[in-house]
Amino acid sequence: MDTGRSSSNHNESDVTMSETQRPHWGSKMGFILAAAGSAIGLGNIWRFPYITQQNGGGIFVIVYLLAVLFIGLPVMLGEITIGRHTQRNPVGAYGRIAPGWRFVGALGIISGLGILSYYSVVAGWTIGYAVKSIGGSLDPNGFGAFLGDWRQQIGYLAAFSLLTSFVVASGVQAGIERMARVLMPLLFLLMLGLIIRGLTLPTAGAGLKFYLMPDVDKLTTKTFLFAVGQAFFSLSLGMGAMLTYGAYLKKEDNLVTCAVAVVALDTLIALMAGFLIFPVIGHGLHKGGPSLVFVTMIAQFSHMTGGTVTAILFFVLLALAALTSTVSLMEVFISYLIDEWHMRRLSAVVLTGTLSFALGVPSALSLGAVPSLTHIIHGKGFLDIFDFAFGNLALTLGGLLMCIVLIYRWGFRHAADEVLGSSPKFRPFAQTWKILLQYVAPVAIAGLLIYCLVTGTGLS
Numbered sequence: 001m002d003t004g005r006s007s008s009n010h011n012e013s014d015v016t017m018s019e020t021q022r023p024h025w026g027s028k029m030g031f032i033l034a035a036a037g038s039a040i041g042l043g044n045i046w047r048f049p050y051i052t053q054q055n056g057g058g059i060f061v062i063v064y065l066l067a068v069l070f071i072g073l074p075v076m077l078g079e080i081t082i083g084r085h086t087q088r089n090p091v092g093a094y095g096r097i098a099p100g101w102r103f104v105g106a107l108g109i110i111s112g113l114g115i116l117s118y119y120s121v122v123a124g125w126t127i128g129y130a131v132k133s134i135g136g137s138l139d140p141n142g143f144g145a146f147l148g149d150w151r152q153q154i155g156y157l158a159a160f161s162l163l164t165s166f167v168v169a170s171g172v173q174a175g176i177e178r179m180a181r182v183l184m185p186l187l188f189l190l191m192l193g194l195i196i197r198g199l200t201l202p203t204a205g206a207g208l209k210f211y212l213m214p215d216v217d218k219l220t221t222k223t224f225l226f227a228v229g230q231a232f233f234s235l236s237l238g239m240g241a242m243l244t245y246g247a248y249l250k251k252e253d254n255l256v257t258c259a260v261a262v263v264a265l266d267t268l269i270a271l272m273a274g275f276l277i278f279p280v281i282g283h284g285l286h287k288g289g290p291s292l293v294f295v296t297m298i299a300q301f302s303h304m305t306g307g308t309v310t311a312i313l314f315f316v317l318l319a320l321a322a323l324t325s326t327v328s329l330m331e332v333f334i335s336y337l338i339d340e341w342h343m344r345r346l347s348a349v350v351l352t353g354t355l356s357f358a359l360g361v362p363s364a365l366s367l368g369a370v371p372s373l374t375h376i377i378h379g380k381g382f383l384d385i386f387d388f389a390f391g392n393l394a395l396t397l398g399g400l401l402m403c404i405v406l407i408y409r410w411g412f413r414h415a416a417d418e419v420l421g422s423s424p425k426f427r428p429f430a431q432t433w434k435i436l437l438q439y440v441a442p443v444a445i446a447g448l449l450i451y452c453l454v455t456g457t458g459l460s
């Protein structure tokens with residue numbers, strides 16, 4: 001059955017050795033929390049609300065839910081299934097199910113490193129702002145100066161990279177899983193508290209209307225593409241992050257409940273983020289982008305009772321959400337170095353942490369500190385270009401290739417067997433899953449890819 005093994009480059013003793021030593025999640029719940037931690041991040045709390053508002057409010061929410069259900073969920077199950085079956089990092093995994101397609105995994109781990117580098121820059125801002133709110137020095141007009149201050153940019157990037165490295169260095173169970181078990185419930189409670197605080201503000205009514213009022217005129221093909229792009233990024237799909245986490249699942253864990261739970265939690269938190277942000281800003285949203293959280297929200301906190309405490313909790317919330325995401329981005333490369341190069345976890349972390357920090361430096365300096373990095377192509381700075389290349393193009397291409405490899409190279413039967421082995425009740429849905437992976441997802445993703453390439457704009 002295991003067709004990949006005979007054709008893999010590893011000799012038998014390598015395989016046996018790494019298989020017995022391979023770490024696993026302590027429980028299925030550990031996986032769900034860690035994978036939800038990967039999915040839930042800045043994409044949910046910062047990007048989802050303003051993308052929704054810019055794309056027609058309530059109507060976008062409906063399109064987004066459809067994209068999540070018909071594209072996100074089947075691709076998520078596909079990635080987790082490949083991971084669990086092969087018990088490998090993305091490069092090794094693709095090598096096993098489809099010899100000659102290792103490059104799909106390679107594309108994944110490279111884009112993971114690329115995303116990690118600039119995501120850590122933005123994540124660094126959240127610690128920066130948490131520190132500022134604790135020090136009582138939050139200033140809505142200070143964002144530009146903050147971005148242009150190379151010391152703070154590099155300092156917070158370094159701090160966040162160290163934090164991520166520390167968690168990943170502690171291992172799958174003792175590091176990633178333990179962090180997720182503590183941070184995810186905390187994140188949920190913090191969010192609930194902040195939502196309740198926001199709903200009691202006088203701006204709440206106007207904000208909610210702004211968020212949810214359907215604007216049907218805005219419903220175009222673009223709305224649909226934005227929804228697919230947002231779903232991909234938000235669910236951490238397309239570069240093997242879910243594959244890597246799935247590779248730490250045991251044979252008896254039910255893959256369908258895992259995929260459904262992670263998708264449901266991520267979507268719940270995205271929707272909740274809208275209920276957190278909009279009541280606070282009311283009519284105050286003029287433009288989205290980085291300024292939504294780092295300017296508009298702060299302006300509101302500054303004239304609200306208990307604003308300082310709320311601001312502290314809000315930035316701590318963002319930092320925690322970002323940390324569980326950077327950890328997953330780093331773990332993909334780590335699992336590659338451990339599986340394929342037989343590196344020790346600690347050495348792999350030192351190497352990856354250094355690499356991602358070094359790659360992040362130009363992004364950190366591209367927002368004002370170094371003028372030549374702020375406008376590279378078409379007025380886009382280094383960070384924007386990385387986001388476009390890795391966060392948009394590479395992810396969608398990776399997702400498309402995953403569908404193709406799963407259906408046409410590995411064979412849907414093998415994937416279905418892997419799922420059915422631990423979730424026999426899935427049988428009546430298997431055919432639907434196949435149709436979604438073979439036709440619906442590839443067509444939607446290819447449309448998105450073409451749109452990104454032709455217009456040069458990112459959608460994730």
Ligand code: TRP
Binds near residue numbers: 038041232
């Ligand atoms: N999903 C995370 C967010 O919404 C970001 C993220 C973590 C990610 N790991 C990923 C995105 C892998 C794409 C691929 O913020």
